[in-house]
Amino acid sequence: MARLRLGIDALDDALLVCLAARRRLVAAVARVKQREGLPVRDAARERRIDERGQSLARRLGLPPSLARAQLALAVADGRCLQGLSPDPGQGAAPPDDAKLAPAMTLANDPSLPRALLRAIPPPARWAPLLRRLPSSWPGRALEPAVQQLLAAPLRDGQLDFLVGRRLGIAVSDLGIGWVFALRGGRLHATPEPAEATVRGTATDLMLLASRLEDADTLFFQRRLELTGDTELGLTARNLLDRLPWESVPLGVRILLHRGARLAREARDARRGEA
Numbered sequence: 001m002a003r004l005r006l007g008i009d010a011l012d013d014a015l016l017v018c019l020a021a022r023r024r025l026v027a028a029v030a031r032v033k034q035r036e037g038l039p040v041r042d043a044a045r046e047r048r049i050d051e052r053g054q055s056l057a058r059r060l061g062l063p064p065s066l067a068r069a070q071l072a073l074a075v076a077d078g079r080c081l082q083g084l085s086p087d088p089g090q091g092a093a094p095p096d097d098a099k100l101a102p103a104m105t106l107a108n109d110p111s112l113p114r115a116l117l118r119a120i121p122p123p124a125r126w127a128p129l130l131r132r133l134p135s136s137w138p139g140r141a142l143e144p145a146v147q148q149l150l151a152a153p154l155r156d157g158q159l160d161f162l163v164g165r166r167l168g169i170a171v172s173d174l175g176i177g178w179v180f181a182l183r184g185g186r187l188h189a190t191p192e193p194a195e196a197t198v199r200g201t202a203t204d205l206m207l208l209a210s211r212l213e214d215a216d217t218l219f220f221q222r223r224l225e226l227t228g229d230t231e232l233g234l235t236a237r238n239l240l241d242r243l244p245w246e247s248v249p250l251g252v253r254i255l256l257h258r259g260a261r262l263a264r265e266a267r268d269a270r271r272g273e274a
């Protein structure tokens, strides 16, 4: 039970970290609107957010009413942030409490915790969803994060051994991977094949990235595998241990840490059931 609750706490934290990030983006949108003289409220955009939520909820097996209520709360907050009334009617009625009902009912349901952990699809089930995304997305998604993480070692020349070399990360259970090359002082995702690749499951790679488990243990237990040019791979692996973790934004660190713990809990819960 304590372990299950750890998973729930991690998810709750992730929800709040996401909300904080969402508010920052809403504030940025508000500034653009003000600059361009656009209306603050955008009903079409709000409808589109709801439609996307319903579609994702269906694919995840999430109750559509829960997805609708959660997103309605977030959008109401987005409107408030921009000085509007939280309700779409612009000040006519107070926020519609009835909209909160599905979320509250679920939160009071004592069977939710176990159901929630079990409901997290194993990474292998995400693979078909990820395959629908354009093939260039993994690189695009990770490039800015890696660039930020490695900014200091890049400046200090610690990554010079990577100039002109191609290093891969492969997520075995998600069927996705990245190949990075260092060119012009920046790391770029490249479609070319890697010379050395670190391979592991999504959970183990997250445990590594969040420093909940160290590279030595993971390689020793063969949960991480190094293929290709061993020397290049080992140099990269040593670099992993020296990454300036403090330079990663706090929100990202928290999300990664909590996400990794959650992934481990969910994996252990599935193993326990098997």
Ligand SMILES: C=C(O[C@@H]1C=C(C(=O)O)C=C[C@H]1O)C(=O)O
Residues within 6 Å of the ligand: 025, 026, 029, 030, 040, 041, 042, 043, 045, 046, 049, 074, 075, 076, 077, 078, 079, 082
């Ligand atoms: C942030 C925006 O402004 C408002 C707030 C929204 C939100 O919180 O997502 C969506 C539409 C707008 O009514 C936007 O237009 O994107």
